[in-house]
Amino acid sequence: MTISDEAKPSEASEINGAESLVRTLVTGGVEVCFANPGTSEMHFVAALDQVEGIRSILCLFEGVATGAADGYARMAGKPAATLLHLGPGLANGLANLHNAKRARSSVINIVGEHATFHRRFDAPLTSDIEALAQQYSGWLRTSENSRMVAADGAEAIAAALTPPGHIATLVLPADTAWGAGGPVATVSPVPSRATADQSQIAEAVEALRQGSRTLLLLGDRSLRADGLALVARIAQKTGARYLAQTSNARMERGAGRLPIERVPYPVDAAVQALADFDAIILVGATPPVAFFGYPGKPSELAPAQCRFVSLAEPHEDQIEALSRLAEAVAAPSQVQLPAALRPELPPDGPLNPASIAAVLGALIPEQAIVCDESVTTGRLFFGQTHGARPHDWLQLTGGSIGLGIPLATGAAVACPDRKVIALQADGSGLYTVQGLWTQAREKLSILTCIWSNRSYAILRGELAAVGARNPGPRALDMLSLDNPSVDWVSLAHGFGMEARRVSTVREFAEAFREGLKPGPYLIEVLLDG
């Protein structure tokens, strides 16, 4: 067969497409690449040696790479790249891209593809990559020319950074990586967050006249310290109530910050929490809906007569809008925050969600980054950590389990001077357990606490909630992980990580303190299923 022009490798005197892309990424401020490379990405891998300024971090599964990119973006406020191997590699990363999209994280996926001349032959790894990427990507392009790869990369960076944050996916056929590259491209200026209209402020002022029958529902950027300080002032003046969304990409919380509860996960509790409001002011949030539909239960959680006022949408500048709102209602410049004391460390006793919550409240260190995929075990944690030392709290935003270990990995890469505390349900953790190896390899400062209840505990409740009749032993067996029990200490050792198993409060507190030293550490916390 004839070989197309595009298939010719670049000359020694010029850079190839892959190197033009890597240099463009570095120029555009991308410092990290979470990588699962294969054959079609070998030129990109080789280019990493030619270019200073980008750290490539190897993952053992693509879901680790994409989840780590999410955690990195949440803490660094800018995108990392992922390097994925054709359609199946992207497919393995989709579940955590689903979460990243829901977190509005900036992510740049580089997906290797067959050389352009090779695609039509339906070789074994051929698939429709764009069809897989479409619904998760705010920006999506297949480079068709090695000289355009750098410009495509610059566009991908700009798209990822455009508020409120997007996933940009660049499909890179192998010959556009090995062919002659174009000039290194610079990233076009990204628009800043839009400012709320004056009418939005005025509507919110009007709604706030209802006092405690109005709710400020917070999401996105409004849950950082500056947003919460403004909410505290507005609430003090108007009597309005405030809640965070059920799942949030990042909250700044702990001592000195406004303690804020979330809309509860169970439908009945959520309906009750919202029952008394006539108006809900949305600040980086969307109208609250049930996580799942249930027989005879509503999907929309607010009362039917409740009206919604959008102060600032997720892509808008929520801090600026809150600031104008505070001014418009003549909020006081200083307020006394509601009391939230740091819990005492319990001396000893059995481990259960309440005692674990107290240990966490007492021991979370200053400026910790808490990555929470606790699922059922964690429902009491929030209340007991309002008064903990100041920290960030990152949640599972898209409901796709298996984010926790990768998320912690990425957060630790973004913030090497802060301790990451990963609160991890066992069933979810097993989805992406390979991420522990990357934590060990990179010596990341992550303390992982596994809530070992040896079950998909959440599903026991859900089985009843959906009205399933008389579940018998075969159904219950599908929710149980105890036959055999997973030994998390062995798994951690297998991936090169120090680990310890605990079964009392005293042991947990001791291990937790031990795990606060630099580097990775895992505690298996034995609970009754």
Add this chain to the structure above:
Amino acid sequence: MTISDEAKPSEASEINGAESLVRTLVTGGVEVCFANPGTSEMHFVAALDQVEGIRSILCLFEGVATGAADGYARMAGKPAATLLHLGPGLANGLANLHNAKRARSSVINIVGEHATFHRRFDAPLTSDIEALAQQYSGWLRTSENSRMVAADGAEAIAAALTPPGHIATLVLPADTAWGAGGPVATVSPVPSRATADQSQIAEAVEALRQGSRTLLLLGDRSLRADGLALVARIAQKTGARYLAQTSNARMERGAGRLPIERVPYPVDAAVQALADFDAIILVGATPPVAFFGYPGKPSELAPAQCRFVSLAEPHEDQIEALSRLAEAVAAPSQVQLPAALRPELPPDGPLNPASIAAVLGALIPEQAIVCDESVTTGRLFFGQTHGARPHDWLQLTGGSIGLGIPLATGAAVACPDRKVIALQADGSGLYTVQGLWTQAREKLSILTCIWSNRSYAILRGELAAVGARNPGPRALDMLSLDNPSVDWVSLAHGFGMEARRVSTVREFAEAFREGLKPGPYLIEVLLDG
């Protein structure tokens, strides 16, 4: 909000949609469900208790479920069901569905979805499931009505069984599972494999007049014992040569069967292997193409002047076509097969691909099912096992790594009386390592050999093959898994499985024999990277 009719749970006196589906599956011959359930699948899980005749097997990750369904189908010749949780659950299973599609395996995916009335609210787990499933599914439908679920299920079974085998995906909104079910449906008769036209036979006869300049290229069903026996007779009479495709779903081989080589994986070797042929007769095979495109190398592996004759396509009856071809060329009824002796067990020595191959050739037990995801380590295995005791050999068909452990799991479920030998590269095995837990839980008779070279060894060759210039330490670091080394014995123990590490031929042979006892066992075979 108002609740639609569909949302009402079924009355106690009637079966619900989920139970109508499970009963339909059982009636249609589906005996196994590899399950990763979530909230939206709870009625399906509950229905498993109401219905006898289906075995539900819990997996800790959806890629294990789909890969196991592939392995089951290859050995059982009929589909298992998978139970997956919404779009992200399906996404996690796609990479192994990619392999299953390339193996032409029959698989029935049941993908839980939000209740129909809940979909429009864009709850966190909402995604476009059909967009994800489309390219992997020969049949795809979302049930919109609980009374139609059983009929949809019967159609899915028929579609999965239609030759040459397909993936059927049924998306099951939660309210179609909990609403009133329709009557249990029976599966329509499935067309049998089409018969080759007489013109195809005649063209093949014509091509075979070239003798040794004609190749019989075998894939799909022609690689079973009956097909190989016919090929041996045809070759004996005509002097034609024969090769198997590079990757095959299932080959029946070993003592007493025609020893057959495969088209080599490396492009140059493949081109050389095919260089002398004027005609290639395709029997359940497609024209050979390179796995990847490389600079200056062809995508099509056969010589430009070579013509292709299709004796029987994958969906056609290859055995019947070979039988008619044997008759048309007046092939002898009995032939002397080329000699292929079982290797002697080497007494001792260092472990390397050659010595491992000899141990395998000597010790593979009668009627073993070999699941091969050895990648680089395994390139010598085939030649040393032609004369092993009769066995089946299952390969990675779609190139998406992480199939091996799940494939072995499914094969062992399909054939509880046979020993499964999983030959597993370490880097690939880590993709779906959670599958070891399901093997332990179900006490499956699987001996897993991990080729622990602590690297993505294949990529070292590929880095050179694509012409990447001067890879430096950062590039090579991306191909290395040795910092830290993964301890497979610890991982196996963590998942509840017996395991042992070996570093000499004597130790390997001893552990291999030990691992042939019933139940799961893992050997970490230490190799130089």
